[in-house]
Each structure stands twice: as C-alpha cells, then as structure tokens.
Amino acid sequence: MASETCNKCGEALDTTGYPLWCLKCRAKDKRDRDANNKERRESQCWAQGVAAMREYLAQQFSSYGTQGSFSGIEIARVIAHCRGPE
C-alpha cells in the first residue's frame, strides 16, 4: 500500500482522519481561519460603531429642533466635542 500524502502540500501525511492534510497544513489552515474570523468580527464591530454614532449624532442635532442653523465649522465643532454613544 502506497503511503498517503497531504492533499495540500504533497508531503507525507502525518495525521489520520479528514481532511487529508499534514499537521503543518492543518495548523496553517487554522491560523488563516482564525485571522479571517478576527477580521470579520472587527468589521462587524466597526459597522455597529458607525451605526451607533450616526444615530447618536442624528439625535444630537434633532434635539436642536428647528431653531438651529449651523455653519459647517460649527457642525464640525459639535461633532468633535460630543461624547458619542454609550
């Protein structure tokens, strides 16, 4: 019976079971998946933060009602000094 080889790198298979990958390829695959999961979680957190800040700023400016008329620089100052969502 021919010795089995890793389906990814072709080296001798030093593991059993599925997938038919050697230890090094399994470890690399896990590192890649962990990195992708971390990146996906960070993207989700960023999107949640952006949505929360957008809602917070809309509420801030809505609280001024129809009395406020702001120049761009005034709006920038309000945004720069607001605490942000909690």
Ligand SMILES: [Zn+2]
């Ligand atoms: Zn391999």
